[in-house]
Amino acid sequence: MEAATKVDPVLSADGKELTIKINGRFDFACHQAFRDAYERVNHTPKEFVIDLMNTTYMDSSALGMLLLLRDHAGGEKAVVRLINASADTRKILAISNFEKLFSVA
Numbered sequence: 001m002e003a004a005t006k007v008d009p010v011l012s013a014d015g016k017e018l019t020i021k022i023n024g025r026f027d028f029a030c031h032q033a034f035r036d037a038y039e040r041v042n043h044t045p046k047e048f049v050i051d052l053m054n055t056t057y058m059d060s061s062a063l064g065m066l067l068l069l070r071d072h073a074g075g076e077k078a079v080v081r082l083i084n085a086s087a088d089t090r091k092i093l094a095i096s097n098f099e100k101l102f103s104v105a
Contacts, residue, residue, distance in 0.1 A: 004024065005022065005024030005025050005026065005027075005029060006022075006024060007021070007033040007036075007037050008020070008021040008023065008037075009038070009041070011045065015043065015045060016047060017045055017046065017047045017048070017049060018037075018038060018041055018045040018047070018049070019048075019049040019050075019051055020034070020037045020038065020048070021051040022034075022050065022051065022052055022054065024056055025055075026052070026055050026058045026059070026065075027057060027061055027062055031061065031065060034065050035068070038069055044072075044073070044074075046079065047079040048069060048073050048078070048079065048081070049080075049081045049082075050066070050069075050080065050081070050082045050083070051083050051084055052083065052085045052089055053084035055085075055086070058092055063092075063098065066080070066082075066098065066102065080102050080103070081102065081103040081104075081105060082103065082104045082105070084105075090104065
């Protein structure tokens with residue numbers, strides 16, 4: 001059995017950027033932890049970075065969670081970057097046209 005997913009938010013020293021690291025499966029099981037990671041910050045950062053380096057799996061509920069984050073961050077004018085995505089994760093993002101909504105690096 002795989003260990004529980006760890007959602008690790010890190011606010012930059014100047015408070016302008018919130019990085020959320022997803023360690024494990026990015027699926028519905030981590031929905032509440034993911035929401036808490038950005039909703040429990042004292043103020044809204046200017047940029048959000050989702051670090052997928054240690055993400056082992058991503059499903060459609062993860063895509064929905066990313067859309068909710070984008071809405072929370074300001075919709076079309078929001079700056080949400082997805083970084084360190086694996087080849088499989090990049091494929092999911094490309095098929096879903098998320099490269100048009102998010103910066104994927």
